[in-house]
Amino acid sequence: MQQLFTDRLWKKVEPIWKSYLEHPFVKGLGEGWLDKEKFKHWMKQDYVYLIEYSRLFALGSAKAHDLSTMTTFANLLHGTLHMEMDLHRNYASKFGITADELEETEAAATTTAYTSYMLNVAQQGGIENTVAAVLACAWSYNYIGKALAAWPNALEHEFYGNWVQMYSSEDFTALANDCIDLINTIAEDKPEHELAILEDIVVKTSYFEYMFWDMAEHQAMWPVPVAAQNL
Numbered sequence: 023m024q025q026l027f028t029d030r031l032w033k034k035v036e037p038i039w040k041s042y043l044e045h046p047f048v049k050g051l052g053e054g055w056l057d058k059e060k061f062k063h064w065m066k067q068d069y070v071y072l073i074e075y076s077r078l079f080a081l082g083s084a085k086a087h088d089l090s091t092m093t094t095f096a097n098l099l100h101g102t103l104h105m106e107m108d109l110h111r112n113y114a115s116k117f118g119i120t121a122d123e124l125e126e127t128e129a130a131a132t133t134t135a136y137t138s139y140m141l142n143v144a145q146q147g148g149i150e151n152t153v154a155a156v157l158a159c160a161w162s163y164n165y166i167g168k169a170l171a172a173w174p175n176a177l178e179h180e181f182y183g184n185w186v187q188m189y190s191s192e193d194f195t196a197l198a199n200d201c202i203d204l205i206n207t208i209a210e211d212k213p214e215h216e217l218a219i220l221e222d223i224v225v226k227t228s229y230f231e232y233m234f235w236d237m238a239e240h241q242a243m244w245p246v247p248v249a250a251q252n253l
């Protein structure tokens with residue numbers, strides 16, 4: 023039987039993704055002791071990240087060669103704008119932040135770099151670049167959600183339980199699986215040099231995912247130059 027492209031990708035990204043589960047932000051989320059201010063920073067940054075990420079699904083829909091692929095991208099867009107971003111809007115209301123305020127969040131350096139990279143590669147190539155750019159996002163969050171769901175009390179946690187429930191849910195798993203199926207179908211007739219380019223996009227976005235957890239952990243925005251600090 024022919025190896026799936028995602029089996030090959032998994033071998034490359036597994037060490038990076040395993041490190042997410044060791045990251046203090048993700049550990050704190052799963053074990054329930056994460057500082058709420060750090061979570062608030064993640065939620066606000068992730069909201070503006072998801073707005074740009076949604077554009078990739080719209081781009082994928084526009085680039086699709088057939089109605090079935092166009093529909094899959096439209097479903098992914100709908101799922102992100104509604105199901106996933108509802109999670110953020112619900113958490114925001116617990117912090118007394120409105121959806122409009124959330125949307126006004128200034129993107130941090132890592133958020134800007136990550137979304138700019140994704141949009142750049144998606145715009146350069148055909149539909150295969152768009153799928154490669156979103157794959158680590160959808161698949162790794164589902165991987166983390168399912169891993170945390172198996173940790174004691176994570177699903178039942180009074181505050182972070184909703185996060186674990188949503189990212190491990192059947193509905194979110196279906197969205198992640200749609201991305202996995204899309205890349206496997208697209209990779210079937212691609213030559214090795216093109217597969218290597220897609221693999222590189224998935225590895226780079228996997229590193230960006232780690233940087234995003236780190237940005238949230240340190241509540242980072244933009245670096246302050248030494249000269250400005252001394253003013």
Ligand SMILES: Cc1ncc(CN)c(N)n1
Pocket residue numbers: 068071072106158159160163231234
């Ligand atoms: C940074 C990031 N990456 C991925 C996902 C999952 N859509 C997310 N919400 N945020």
